[in-house]
Amino acid sequence: ARVGTSYRRRTVALDVLVAITVATLVMAPIFGGGLETVGLVAVGVVGFVLLVAVNRGYDLRELGNGPVEFQALWRAGALGMVVMISVSYATMAEVSRFLVFVGVPTLVATTALVRYAHRKVLHRARQGGHAMKRTLVVGYPYAVGHVAEDLGRATYHGFEVVGTCLPSLDDESPSPALPVIGAIADVPQVVVDYAVDIVIVTGGSLQGDALRRL
Numbered sequence: 001a002r003v004g005t006s007y008r009r010r011t012v013a014l015d016v017l018v019a020i021t022v023a024t025l026v027m028a029p030i031f032g033g034g035l036e037t038v039g040l041v042a043v044g045v046v047g048f049v050l051l052v053a054v055n056r057g058y059d060l061r062e063l064g065n066g067p068v069e070f071q072a073l074w075r076a077g078a079l080g081m082v083v084m085i086s087v088s089y090a091t092m093a094e095v096s097r098f099l100v101f102v103g104v105p106t107l108v109a110t111t112a113l114v115r116y117a118h119r120k121v122l123h124r125a126r127q128g129g130h131a132m133k134r135t136l137v138v139g140y141p142y143a144v145g146h147v148a149e150d151l152g153r154a155t156y157h158g159f160e161v162v163g164t165c166l167p168s169l170d171d172e173s174p175s176p177a178l179p180v181i182g183a184i185a186d187v188p189q190v191v192v193d194y195a196v197d198i199v200i201v202t203g204g205s206l207q208g209d210a211l212r213r214l
Helices: 002-031 035-054 068-091 097-127 141-153 184-193 208-213
Strands: 133-138 159-166 180-183 198-201
Touching: 002 035, 002 097, 035 068, 068 097, 133 141, 133 184, 141 159, 159 184, 180 184
Parallel strands: 133 159, 133 198, 159 180
Antiparallel strands: none
16 A cells, blocks of 8 residues: 555655646746746646546556556546637636647656656566565465465555465465465454555455445
């Protein structure tokens, strides 16, 4: 959890830095270098970050893996363009087309490139065993073995399997490198004892009320 929170803070900081830079470069030639431009840049930066957040662009479950965080950027950009055009229409204020149709796409594209570079730094760290999420795999031995093997090959996902919980402590581990640290009934206590960040349930070993309670 600490790893994810730290990564999210850096992501927000990078987004803010990119937004300030791009907004300043785009707005200064249009509005000049006065206080009005500073205010407009501040409003634009805050608005962009809020739109990204609303679209799950800072969701801990999505940061660092998959396309969701990039999709959030494009949706935020599209919504930002719609908002600017709508405000212009409602207030009869003239909004620069360059700002809407060049500035916003440039901001989104630049932010996406910076996030991609940030993700690659994270993946390299994970290949070295750093910035990993402590993971507990729960289920029947055969299913647990397959999942743990897949996670071990794909280290860039950031799952460090610390052990497994099988239906019974008498069940044999599917791998010598995968310790059995509890039974399925022990999962809540194991999570606390081993400071587990992620629990992966495999093979239908938990269903219905039991899964909801977990």
